[in-house]
Amino acid sequence: MDNFTPWSVLAGGALLGTSAVILLLFSGKVAGISGIFSGLLQPRKRDFLWRLLFIGGMVLSFFIFSPNASSALTSPSIALYIIAGLFVGIGTRLGNGCTSGHGIIGIARLSKRSILATCIFIGSAMLVVLFR
Template sequence: MENFSPWSALAGGALLGLSAAVLMLFSGKVAGISGIISGLFTRKKKEFSWRLAFLTGMVLSMFILQPFSIDLPELIKQPVLSIIAAGFLVGFGTRLSNGCTSGHGIIGLGRFSKRSITATLIFMAAAVIVVFIRSRLGVL
């Protein structure tokens, strides 16, 4: 939380919401990242190109943001095994909850989905517990 700013958090949240709304408005698609990525591997007709464009835009955004001195998290400082383990845990949780934080937390809450409200409450509770354990006990 070294560079936390409520204004940058607000701007980031607004951009996430705007991008999800634009995708839903113009294509009827849900901006759940796990679903978009998994759809790249199923190769449904007329589904591959928009998914690839969405993910390409996400990756390119870090280069677009560089001139504005916006710092992104540095994963290189983390042990590779912990990054891999985190990826597997996120994938497992995504399958278990039938969606990811972006699908449930941004789209599902906006649609007042009971399943998404429940999933988001569980995501947030788990995050609070992990932060508490890491900050107070120095574990994980």
């Protein structure tokens, strides 16, 4: 990652937090990405458009803010990313929530379950990095 700076991470975190707060304030919905995405797969009336716009905005932001978005999409490891994404989706279903829902919203609401889940996510990621 040649583009990593503390400022880019701070800006990304601020954008995530701001979008989560706006979604919660204006619609009462929690910004758990896996839940938002799964709602697209099982659409209900008056519940589809905001989900589509939220996920679409996330995808669009990748192309706007990532200087090497096109090379990431043509990378030979794109299949590996898709498989990893499927495993993450399965894990979020098993864990009753995703990292964004627990880490951003759950911790802000002082949910004990979310704090524990986020500690497990972070700890698992640290272990994976050790064996990488």
